[in-house]
Amino acid sequence: MADLLVYGSYGYTGSLVVDEAVERGLDVLLAGRDRNAVENQAIRQNCDERVFSLDERRLVDLALEEVEAVVHCAGPFEETADPMVEGCLRTGTHYLDITGEIPVFERLATRDGEAENAGITVLPGAGFDVVPTDCLAAHLADRLPDADRLSLGFQASGGMSRGTARTTVRNLGDGGAVRRDGRIESVPTAWRTRRIDFGNGERSAMTIPWGDVATAYHTTGIGSVEVYAAAPGWAVTAARFGRYLGPLARSSVLKSLLESLVDARVEGPTEAERRESRNYVWGEVESGAGERAVSRLVTPEAYRLTRRTAVEIAERVADGDAPEGFQTPAGAFGPDLILDVEGVERTDDPTEAVDTDETAGGTEP
Template identity: 40%
Template sequence: MRGRILIYGGTGYTGRLIAEYARNLRRATVIAGRTEHRVLALAAELALSGRVVTLDEPQAIDDALGDIDVLINAASPFARTAPPLIEACLRTRTHYLDITGELPIFQSAARYDDAARERGIMIMPGVGLGIVASDCLALHVAGRIPNAKYLRMAVLRPDSFSRGSIRSALGLSNSQVTIRRNGRLIFVPVGRLQRVFDYGDGGRESVAVNWADVFTAYYSTGIRNIEAYFEANLASRAFYQLGAGVADALRLPPVERWLDAVVRTLPDGPSAQRRQMERCVIVAEVEDSWRQRSCARLETPDGYSFTAEAATEIATRVAGGDFRPGFQTPAGVYGADLVLEFKGTRREELADSLSAWSVP
């Protein structure tokens, strides 16, 4: 095995952080993207190889992956970039990783499970903060209540976002929220499920959102009832409800083009100084039929720095032969304590939760 890693979308905000982190590893790393001058400039700056790849030419993707063992897709929106890259990885026997948190991408990727097993490659979306941290925490609390029936995840709202995160969030605007009930994915209206979670400074209102944990945590833990929440104050909840009301309009081509133009005017993402000041907090709780409960809170560095380290670490493991063929989840392959190996990450057991279960 050559152990060569390619970062597609390496010139984007998070992709660049991954490339900067990866250049210090003992693995040959390649930066790839659509825009030639940006790819070559960054490759020269970081002393890495660069390749220009457009996703509308399957043969060009195959050629770019011909000598690659692991692909990290860091290019949003993943609804556009993941399908052609996964299919190319299957053709070239290249392991596929990405940093998405978009639920539809996981649902689509799981359909390639049999093909990936047959080709001997691993498909693992969500190797950034969005899934690695929450998936590990979910498996941890599930391990403390062996017959857990319910799992609820909650994330503290960050103070800043990159352009790619905003673009992905706009693409996920919906009038309904996906949750898991009795093993099946179902929909409830936006705003119906609201709960209080303790992120470390007392209870905060949170609202159920479309997050991929309702899909990935089922694979990792086997728990049949799962909800995912996002901390939201009164203004945030009102804005969320407004977005749900116009979700269909946001998908009209003229509106999509206008929003994309607006997003391009925003800064790439938070500065290094701003990132150092931020933390990410995730809470997870499980409960069994006898109301025995396990709760834990995980604190990590800012999401972008964590993503760079997590994506690079998992890619390095895969390139070294530590993987499981097929569609996989981070905790499912590498265990609940994987997250504790990353710098500045701390897990804390909680005596109880402030929220109460309610089944719609």
Template identity: 45%
Template sequence: MIYGATGYTGKLTARVAAQKGLKPILAGRNASKVQAIAEPLGLEWAAISLDRPNALDKALEKVDAVLHIAGPFSATSKPMLDACIRTKTHYLDITGEIDVFEACAARDDEARKAGIMVLPGVGFDVVPSDCLAAHMKRRLPEAERLEMGIAGMGNMSHGTGKTMVESISTGTRVRRGEKIVALGKTPRRTMDYGKGESNSIAVGWGDVSTAYHSTGIPDITIYFEASKDMERMASLGPAARWVMGTGPVQRFLKKQIERMPEGPTDEQRAASFTTLVGEATDSAGNVVRSRLETPEGYTLTAETGLEIAQRAAAGNVKIGFQTPSNAYGADLITEFDGVRREDLNA
């Protein structure tokens, strides 16, 4: 099942699934919207609300795995995961939210008792970066610090934009000494994404959670290639962040996002790519660096999400809470077209 099929990423994933000859059940809250997407693709559909657990359970009992795409996951992950545990259905989502990853990790025992895999982050968040993190750990097994940078993010969907708005008030979250902490001052550095050194700004990305669960590296910082908007956001003080996190301001910002284009066009996606850089350091000062190039983020999300969903539905799973690399290895990302990984030093 693909739940959340009426949003930008859900519609794209449904379309790609049909092109591949797959037959997922498309689901969402709004019957007319789900029907309008499913019927032209020749796919079965269902209208289900997450706040109706009996109906949700009945629908999940028909499937082996759910690919949950309906964000923001801060609101939608728990009721869907609750239902998956009740019905013994493998849970997958495309979140990039630190708190959602940590909440899923905290339910490892429940997932194991139910005999299911709980694998959040099966899209661009966080398959490529998680696999890169695991690759860095493989290259430097005693690594104590991991820094990763991401460039080429491009246009955001409404769901991604709203998720980023929700994170404004938290400060820049990193991992230090195995703990997730919020820094008062946003770290900055330069990274080489393939065209020389580029200014980069730390962000509270999902890998602050998942890279630790995949590698055990105690200090983790994630960076984005700097833009003017990011520079402005990083310069906000604590008071401004607090104001930006209040209900009225959050509602206003989310309404502005709704007025933006739903997401990149097919042409924009085809013309774009992303670059990720990993740098791991051990206590002796040894450093390894690697770079990963992938297709545009939403394009990759549809591919990785569907591939992992197929594996889960076929029973190719590891029970309990998992990350992409823990479930399928550091080289999972290299199995997809348009992906190239390069080690930058020996």
């Protein structure tokens, strides 16, 4: 039996994941729906390949029966996660993906019992979204065990791949999301802003519907979660202006147009950009008793990090080292999982007392 099947193996991120798995000496099956692309990649990588679409149930099962775990890299996962998870449940194959989509996390969380019955681990979010932030959330929850409020954020550089840009276009007009009192709530785009020192000086940042709004609750049990991305003032203004274009932004005609532009123009970060860029990740917890703790990570560029975290986690899951059922990265492997990735550093500010009347969260306009 092979260790891993990488589905969407010839996409931008899938190719990076395959490179990493092959470099680590894992036995990898390459898979996707484009025969030429999969076969050419299989020759280059000296791996076996399987060609199937996700609606070819029999072929999905035959391929999954050959491996311990699948690393699903073919997004948008709103469209692709379910048929692959169904296949994994039928065949007893561990499931991992690199989604950052909140509805996908929440849907897969509801399949916890089925996954346990099938004896498999279902672990979405094994990339930049959400491994570093999830590990930071777990670390902060350890530092302040009675925390009831969590804010996470990041300052990323290096650019977007085509698939990430397509997923972003697909979600245009959907607004933002935060978690309050344990429930995910829709909020306007760029709902709150605040100044954050991500680790290299204070910057403006706005709330975004990042995957941790779903996952951090499963990892830490903290019921209030906001996620911020660094954004210059003009980007916050543009995002807020975009709220008024909601119906237009949701229009399928506009989305098709933008997807064509993405396909024509977006190539993803170059090898040099992936090697040289760094990302800054920040997290803050507060307790009702008036304590606050802040921790930070410096990480490699997002796609470089994704190739490493996805394969590191997949290797552990394939070895049977993860609990069965629905899992988050830090829920399965603890807050220090991220420190096993080369190039990651974590720092802690001392825990401080805060004025309970003061809210450290961002402000609404």
